[in-house]
Amino acid sequence: MQLVKAEIITIGDELLYGQVVDTNSHWISQELDRLGVKVVRKTTVGDNRTDILAAFAEAEKRADLVLITGGLGPTQDDLTKPLLAEYFNCEIVEVPEAVEAVTAFFRRRGREMTPLNILQGHLPSCCTYVPNEVGTAPGMWFERNGTYWMSMPGVPHEMKKLMKDFVLPKLPSLFTLPVIFHKVIKTAGIGESWLADLIKEWENALPEHIRLAYLPSLGHVKLRLTGFGDDKTILAAEIQQQIDAVLPLIDKFVYGYDEETLETAIGKLLKQNGKTVALAESCSGGYISHLITSIAGSSTYFQGAVVPYHNQFKESILGVKKETLLHHGAVSEQTVREMAEGVRAVFKSDFGLASSGIAGPDGGSEEKPVGTVWISCAGKDFAEAKKLQLTQDRMLNIQLTGVAVLNLLRICINQNNK
Amino acid sequence: MQLVKAEIITIGDELLYGQVVDTNSHWISQELDRLGVKVVRKTTVGDNRTDILAAFAEAEKRADLVLITGGLGPTQDDLTKPLLAEYFNCEIVEVPEAVEAVTAFFRRRGREMTPLNILQGHLPSCCTYVPNEVGTAPGMWFERNGTYWMSMPGVPHEMKKLMKDFVLPKLPSLFTLPVIFHKVIKTAGIGESWLADLIKEWENALPEHIRLAYLPSLGHVKLRLTGFGDDKTILAAEIQQQIDAVLPLIDKFVYGYDEETLETAIGKLLKQNGKTVALAESCSGGYISHLITSIAGSSTYFQGAVVPYHNQFKESILGVKKETLLHHGAVSEQTVREMAEGVRAVFKSDFGLASSGIAGPDGGSEEKPVGTVWISCAGKDFAEAKKLQLTQDRMLNIQLTGVAVLNLLRICINQNNK
Structure with a gap:
């Protein structure tokens, strides 16, 4: 089975200048990982035509799924929408349904609309309009040559809602998703290389479809086992077997698994x-x-x-x-x-x-x-x-x-x- | 004056799978911004030969400075060092000084070394060895066709030390950097919008070349004044004048400046x-x-x-x-x-x-x-x-x-x- 490859593109000067921490791509990574979609790259570019178009072109070459956040505000420095129209070679047109949704959003909040806000309901004609119930910038879905694209606002709760309501449920119908299973062993009291030394033979004997990663952090080393296969239950059992095999070697350093601290x-x-x-x-x-x-x-x-x-x-x-x-x-x-x-x-x-x-x-x-x-x-x-x-x-x-x-x-x- | 363009490449499957939040690139962005170096792109790739080499090649085309973090551990899944050697077309050789530094590091901690640790003192022959005083993976500095490269461990305090001691002090000798002057006013006990309200008139009267940013964090709001010009002394005086003007309005909320906490x-x-x-x-x-x-x-x-x-x-x-x-x-x-x-x-x-x-x-x-x-x-x-x-x-x-x-x-x- 082919791995489904995703790329995440986050757009905004504030991310490059260090004024905002990008928490979106971390969240998206976790969600895609859970579904067995492999994120192969994350790219952050500023509000700049050349850089954004280059990031689009590079991502399309490699990825089956491209998720874009940011650059959808109503002001002039936000370029994502016009550049998506340019990249997919279509016009920006009024989408009555989208204009109505923006209008309703302001009505619900009891706020005045500006002409700029109405323009948020104008979208590239080649995209599928995806309503954003918790904000003013709609989601936009594109498809071309077997690559699927979703553009979302950078505001975390708006992005998350669009992912949960639209993107994540859609993926199983678009792709044959592999089964991935992770288990993390948490250790303390031993350094990465001593640990590696203790489990060398076990590590070298791991089957092809189970990979090991060492994730050191202050005073701790995490061992992450990742299994790739067709059946989650079988994978989980195989990984548990490997853990049972390695545990006697490192028993006294192990304090927990996965999210445990x-x-x-x-x-x-x-x-x-x-x-x-x-x-x-x-x-x-x-x-x-x-x-x-x-x-x-x-x-x-x-x-x-x-x-x-x-x-x-x-x-x-x-x-x-x-x-x-x-x-x-x-x-x-x-x-x-x-x-x-x-x-x-x-x-x-x-x-x-x-x-x-x-x-x-x-x-x-x-x-x-x-x-x-x-x-x-x-x-x-x-x-x-x-x-x-x-x-x-x-x-x-x-x-x-x-x-x-x-x-x-x-x-x-x-x-x-x- | 030409802008100096930097790219940041962070390497590690754990970043793509959402198991670790990348705080490094945010910190690096802030430090470079302070010096007037423009980060134009951040890229995250996994522990994968093709992806890492592609990221190197793309960055070299665009950037004057490429900063790489991660993938330098002693274990088999860490690929950055061999791939840098491959990319710059040179051999990995023993660097006696680096081996000695790793050995001394273990000696100071009173710990045993493994053969894997000694290999951390073996480096690409085409790099400049940069000692890492707080860890075992050295920094590596490369230069080619006017682009400068630094590879650092992904452990935040090791990366920060190498940046502070080596990379940041080196930049002014490599590039003509613009004159930028920042001053940050630290406040506590007042929210962002109330603060904005108090200083609205002052803010609107700021000259073109002095910009204000609100940087809210837990319980604090920082006001960052950034001045652009030709002469640091003049800029500093102008910004001090602005601070003297705003201070009476917000006096009781201000606890310090810049790095003060x-x-x-x-x-x-x-x-x-x-x-x-x-x-x-x-x-x-x-x-x-x-x-x-x-x-x-x-x-x-x-x-x-x-x-x-x-x-x-x-x-x-x-x-x-x-x-x-x-x-x-x-x-x-x-x-x-x-x-x-x-x-x-x-x-x-x-x-x-x-x-x-x-x-x-x-x-x-x-x-x-x-x-x-x-x-x-x-x-x-x-x-x-x-x-x-x-x-x-x-x-x-x-x-x-x-x-x-x-x-x-x-x-x-x-x-x-x-």
Whole structure:
């Protein structure tokens, strides 16, 4: 079966000058991916005749489906409509139905129309008019030599409505769509190349129709398995088989699948086990607490946190011993263990987590350079501690500490249940 | 003067399948725009030989500068490096300096290297090696027929570092850049259309060569003034004159300029006044503490924070009265005032800040729907409190509470100094 290839063209100077983030193409990609349409290219061009026409011509050579957003406003700098007419070699004519729809739109909003607005109901004669119920610029559908085109406004909710109501439902009747199945394995605590090393043999033995991609992000690596075939159920089973095969090799680094995050994964674990957690964050400054509380329902397992940014508060609130701080310093295994145990007591939680380190850029020494971080997880009858040697960058150090602490909690919960 | 044209090519299946949002090209666009380099096209292609080579060839025809991100990982699915070698017709060779840098990177982190990692120090012989101090994939600089190319990793902080340290400083020596001067006024506590209303007359009277853009973001509106001319000093003075003229109209909403954030602005204010702050965060869950501690040097004015996620800890740690919680509830003016005063006492700080609200999605009632948030700022002899009515979205509510609390602190410090 031939893959159906799509291209997305987003039009507008504001996208090139960095004034607006293009979220449209990301959304369209996700929707097409779900249907098994392969997006092969995204192109962004400005409000410029030559560039827009070039993008049209290039896309037509390669794609079965071309989705265009933007450049449909009523003002002079919006060129998409006249250029589509030029490209498809037809006139712009009044479409009474479209004029009526624009008029009705303004009537419903109780707003005055300008002559410019009426022109939004004038369309290239070679397109199919697609009503836009939530805005004034209609959708336009073109077909030529087996390539299908849809032009939509750049306003995200208008584009999405046209995609959902018109484009996406139409695709199965135009193309024989393949079946694609994705599954993402989420890992933490191991770098991309070590992971690759661990699963090399498995990776090389993957069948042709199942592909693997490594998607690294801060402190995490995602493994994406993509299967191509005819039957979703079979594909899903095949991919599950591959996951079952690789899992024993990387088990302890895997915290979840697909949309799961480390925060949601530890939330799930805590809930399943009926356990609670509290945090003493020094160098991470509230970041980990923020990650945990970003999850709806976290109040069932999150008791609270203390950010004791100076030694005196590590003593007064968490009960860290003066001697410990004196002899070992704030950034030490001893202190971080007492912090974890202390915060567990203050908040009467099952687990106590702690971080203490030198986030930078100042405060480093030869013995404890910037990036030195101690983390700890304390439970009823154990306390784990771990030293991290991170980077020169303050924000990165905070974020990497966050991943490491949450991952340590995950490991502690799992070990405790064995 | 000829405009300098740039194209951005982002590479990776994950961008086409909608699994990762491309934030890189947006950031690059903004930086180039600042320098007067015109981005004329952005292209995203997958990890596919034909598509990547086609994107290279098309870009070379049009652009003076081609910036490439992604596809530089050590694994088999990453194709950018071998395809650049193929495109520029040269071999991949060992670059001892690059191998040494990768090795040193691993040494600093105290981690083992794999053979794959060593290969990251092998580069096309026709490129200039550009060290990547914060990652393992080096930057690669190419020149051919008057077009300059830079290939960078897709990891945002690595790409940004290479851009800031190498590419952006290099551009003025390669091209004659136009003179553009930007100045951004940062505001908080007022919406875009109200702001526009306040400064309408001033805006309409701006000279032709000075343009104004409204850049709204969560809880903030930035006003960007852009001047075009021949002489940077004259432009800067003209723009300063315009700012002096508009400032009296919007004074109380302005917290800073250009790169300043609300966090850095309040940090500056606290330092200037020799004051300290502590936080009691309920619904904001550590987020504001994280914002404040993200700033280097914040330990001089930040004492600490408590996240008392349940009523008992508002009592036990902050000393909120049981009756207050009983009669008024956790989300109330009375409670939030006691929290602010309580945390001020616990941390012996000059200012105490507090938030308590219903972040959602659950926990709302008719009287206190989701999005109801009380915030407070307490000082030596005053306590301000304010009710916010925010959104249905948990994360938005946390972020908007953050902006509102920091802005309330800013106002309190300023009022206290009058």
